[in-house]
Amino acid sequence: xxxxxxxxHDLLLLLQxxxxxxxxxxxxxxxxxxxxxxxxxxxxxxxxxxxxLAALLAELLKNSPVxxxxxxxxxxxxxxLETDLTPVQAALITLSGNTAAxxxxxxxxxxxxxGRDQLETxxxxxxxxxxxxxxxxxxxxxxxxxxxxxxxxVNQLQVTSLISVIGVVDLTKVGAILNLRTLKPFIxxxxxxxxxxxxxxxxxGACARxxxxxxxxxxxxxx
Amino acid sequence: MQFDLTSLVPYFGDLAAGxxxxxLACALALAGSLVLGVLVALMRxxxxxxxxxxxxxxxxxxxxxxFIVQLFFxxxxxxxxxIELSAFATGVLALSLAGGAFTxxxxxxxxxxxxxxxxxxxxxxxLSRFALYRRIVLPIALRSAVRPLGSVFVNLILTSSILxxxxxxxxxxxxxxxxxxTFQPFEVxxxxxxxxxxxxxxxxxxxxxxxxxxNREQI
Numbered sequence: 001x002x003x004x005x006x007x008x009h010d011l012l013l014l015l016q017x018x019x020x021x022x023x024x025x026x027x028x029x030x031x032x033x034x035x036x037x038x039x040x041x042x043x044x045x046x047x048x049x050x051x052x053l054a055a056l057l058a059e060l061l062k063n064s065p066v067x068x069x070x071x072x073x074x075x076x077x078x079x080x081l082e083t084d085l086t087p088v089q090a091a092l093i094t095l096s097g098n099t100a101a102x103x104x105x106x107x108x109x110x111x112x113x114x115g116r117d118q119l120e121t122x123x124x125x126x127x128x129x130x131x132x133x134x135x136x137x138x139x140x141x142x143x144x145x146x147x148x149x150x151x152x153x154v155n156q157l158q159v160t161s162l163i164s165v166i167g168v169v170d171l172t173k174v175g176a177i178l179n180l181r182t183l184k185p186f187i188x189x190x191x192x193x194x195x196x197x198x199x200x201x202x203x204x205g206a207c208a209r210x211x212x213x214x215x216x217x218x219x220x221x222x223x
Numbered sequence: 224m225q226f227d228l229t230s231l232v233p234y235f236g237d238l239a240a241g242x243x244x245x246x247l248a249c250a251l252a253l254a255g256s257l258v259l260g261v262l263v264a265l266m267r268x269x270x271x272x273x274x275x276x277x278x279x280x281x282x283x284x285x286x287x288x289x290f291i292v293q294l295f296f297x298x299x300x301x302x303x304x305x306i307e308l309s310a311f312a313t314g315v316l317a318l319s320l321a322g323g324a325f326t327x328x329x330x331x332x333x334x335x336x337x338x339x340x341x342x343x344x345x346x347x348x349x350l351s352r353f354a355l356y357r358r359i360v361l362p363i364a365l366r367s368a369v370r371p372l373g374s375v376f377v378n379l380i381l382t383s384s385i386l387x388x389x390x391x392x393x394x395x396x397x398x399x400x401x402x403x404x405t406f407q408p409f410e411v412x413x414x415x416x417x418x419x420x421x422x423x424x425x426x427x428x429x430x431x432x433x434x435x436x437x438n439r440e441q442i
Contacts (some may be wrong), residue, residue: 065395
């Protein structure tokens with residue numbers, strides 16, 4: 001007998017899928033931010049070869065479909081290296097790399113948005129390159145980067161939906177399972193879409209609040 | 224560990240067929256999202272608050288819901304209400320709907336960048352509403368939106384790979400078959416990644432060139 005009705009257990013399944021999606025999003029964002037910032041630092045310190053390599057890799061990751069990157073890592077890498085990768089590991093690697101590429105681009109343009117005269121002034125005052133980065137470039141660049149970063153995060157949340165294709169049971173996969181069982185595509189996909197929408201809204205709202213705080217020093221506070 | 228591309232040569236025909244399908248889907252979706260984007264952008268800059276609200280909801284929803292969810296909604300949902308489309312038609316429809324939301328953003332920015340004086344002058348000269356849109360608003364807005372539209376199109380090409388999830392054998396879908404046939408997934412997908420990167424790079428290059436050409440009097 002086929003059980004085609006919605007049950008209370010489905011709610012649990014949905015929450016579990018949402019949890020998996022959000023956890024992978026959080027983990028890959030953290031890893032991607034770290035890697036992307038390291039790449040940007042390579043460029044800031046003008047490390048020969050490595051800086052060019054980071055730029056090329058970021059360009060390649062930025063200009064190819066995440067789905068293909070996912071297939072390359074999940075199906076291709078184990079064959080090449082003769083190892084095994086679980087779907088979750090493959091998802092972690094791919095999404096972190098993809099996020100890193102976009103973080104790199106945002107970080108580079110944010111660093112370049114800080115006026116060159118400030119760097120020269122800092123050097124005249126005898127600050128080392130690290131001190132300049134830490135005290136002068138980073139605080140301003142962070143405020144510049146937050147807007148584009150918010151857009152990136154909302155986008156990356158949606159990109160996590162692709163990992164359902166390689167078998168990670170995330171929110172989209174839960175939707176596919178429920179869709180197959182109940183054959184009520186309208187209800188199922190509307191609920192899934194709504195959950196993604198709410199999560200995206202939450203992320204955008206949090207970023208907007210953080211941005212107003214970082215930019216607070218620029219605003220006229222009144223006398 | 225080995226990297227051998229020569230054994231893939233017999234499969235280049237299959238990949239080319241997939242690439243043709245991708246190109247066709249993207250071209251149709253580009254046309255669809257341009258039409259939709261222009262309409263929605265005009266609604267979002269209209270005087271009527273109702274039109275602005277409706278267009279805003281459309282853009283908000285399609286930008287904040289993952290494309291694969293929209294695709295499944297249409298692919299499984301449309302037959303439910305009696306609309307039977309092929310996988311290809313569903314894919315083009317989904318791409319156009321999602322692309323329309325992003326396109327409307329860039330065209331809206333182009334419309335808002337028009338100097339109010341130009342529009343007032345046109346209204347004073349007694350141009351009809353249609354003539355105003357056709358002769359003044361759209362030429363200026365579209366011309367200044369070419370480069371951002373190029374990056375929307377690049378995104379469209381990248382997004383079209385997701386159509387392989389609804390059994391459409393476009394470039395990514397046919398590569399999946401080739402990878403299964405040759406047992407060389409790494410080579411196939413690495414090649415595919417490069418192909419997409421070169422393709423999108425060419426698109427953004429030509430969009431940049433077109434932008435410079437159309438805007439040459441402005442500089």
